[in-house]
Amino acid sequence: MKKIFLYTIPFLLCATVNAQDPNQVFKAAGTPVNPKVQASWNRYYDHAGITALCKKIASAYPELVKLTSLGKSYAGRDLWCLTITDFKKGNELTKPGMYIDGNIHSNEIQGAEFALYTAWYLSESFADTKFIQELLADKVFYIVPSINPDGRDSYMHQPNTSSSPRSGVKPVDNDGDGLVNEDWYDDLDGDGHITMMRRKSIHGRYKTDPKDPRNMLLAGTDEQGDYELLGMEGIDNDGDGRVNEDGYAFEYDPNRDWGWGWQPNYIQNGAYKYPFSIPENRAIMEFVMKHPNIAAAQSYHNAGGMILRGPGASADISTYNSQDVAIYDAIAKKGEELMPGYKYLVVYKDLYSAYGGELDWFYAGRGIYTYSN
Structure with missing residues (x-):
């Protein structure tokens, strides 16, 4: 499994995505000379854009890529998964697998482009890169560009603050009056932003x-x-004398919904009703449970310069046994060498305590070596 990690972590984190002319086909470093699928890496894709690019990749490389939907989001968007391997070389379920996702937090959109770029690069480079041919002969990648497509589209297309929404779009009764979203923020000047x-x-x-x-x-x-x-920005929409009380007083956090070390909201802010109560996370969980060949995972967030692993809480220190920690350390230290400025960190020790996180469920619940960046 070191082979997968040492390839994937530095490769993805060294990629760049810049907001330039969206109509220009921007060739990122390492771009294949004549790709079958023309893709621009100087822009962000909404769900429709992600869907179109996934379909193009799968159509161009049917011998390497299969596109499936793992389920539907709360608002009915597909959770796309690109399965990438050399399908002529054995059954994918017998190959060690690496799972990659992005964009669990809707305002952290960059992760989807990193995941998409990985899928595109693997398929486009296969024909003339011996290492990738060897990699896909005996390994399989499961790449889910966005596991929060509703929140992503809301962030990109609806009036929001610079950091909202962080959750999905499932309505929540923030003010406890039995109604949902009846007094939200209002874009009073119509500029497309909540300021x-x-x-x-x-x-x-x-x-x-x-x-x-x-x-x-x-x-x-x-x-x-x-x-x-x-x-x-906002007015008293429901006439109760308060403004925006159904705004972001509480947002469920998709990264506090996983079934390991879960705690209710009064202990872990952002926790929803119970583990896997968010439909997107439940679909991911069910997919992973059906794929015991997954041995490694990567979840892309944004900023921070971190190569991050669990545990999220000090109570789970013993869950991460010493032999596994030695493997985590070796891979992450190599990542630090390859990516100047990135630091190898542990959630509970170097950031904060976090319960019900994706990292901990993947490792402690399924035995999968997992990082976030």
């Missing part, structure tokens, strides 16, 4: 940014402020 409201006030502590009057700066201690901030 802070302000008003002039002699008691204000903010002033406009001279470089961009749309921005607010905190006035100095010896300065007179001109504005006060009123919160995110």
Whole structure:
């Protein structure tokens, strides 16, 4: 399994995705010279774009790629999975497998492009790269570009803040009145974004940014402020005297829904009703349970420069036995060498305690070596 990891971790994390002209076919480093599937890697794809690209890859390389839907999201979008191996060389279920997903948090969209690029690169490079021929002869990749397609499309197409939504779109009764989403944020100026409201006030502590009057700066201690901030854009839609109370006071976190070390919301913020109560995660769980050949996994988030493993909580330290930790360490240390600036970290020790995370269910629940980046 080291062979898979040492190939995949540095390869994916060294890729770049830039927001340039979406109509330009941007050739990332290592791009095959004459790819059958023309794909641009200077843009982000919504669910329709992901679907189209997945279908093109599968159609161009039927001997290497099979496209299936693992199930439906809450809003009915397909959870696409690209199974990639040399199907002429044995049964895929008898080959050691690596599972890759991205975009579990809807505002962390980059992971889908990293996953898609992997699928595209493996299939396009197979014909003239001996290493990939050997890799796909006796290994199989299961690549799910987005495991939160509803949240992804909401983030890309609906008015949102810079970090919302983080969850999916399953309605939640935030204010406990028996109704859902009846007093959400409102894009009052119609610019496609949810931003802070302000008003002039002699008691204000903010002033406009001279470089961009749309921005607010905190006035100095010896300065007179001109504005006060009123919160995110919105009005009292349900007439109860409160504004935006069904906004993001609570969002379920798809990465706190997994069936290992799960804790309810009063202990683990973002936990939903019970483990695998989110339909997207349940579909992934059922797929993994049916594929005991999966021995390695990678979940792509965004930013941070991390090669991250579990456990999420100190109570699970003993779950990660010393022999497995030695393997984790060896692979991640090699990743640090190959990717300057990336650090090998452990969730509970180097970040925070997290219960019900995907990392822990894959490893502790299924024995699968798993990293997040």
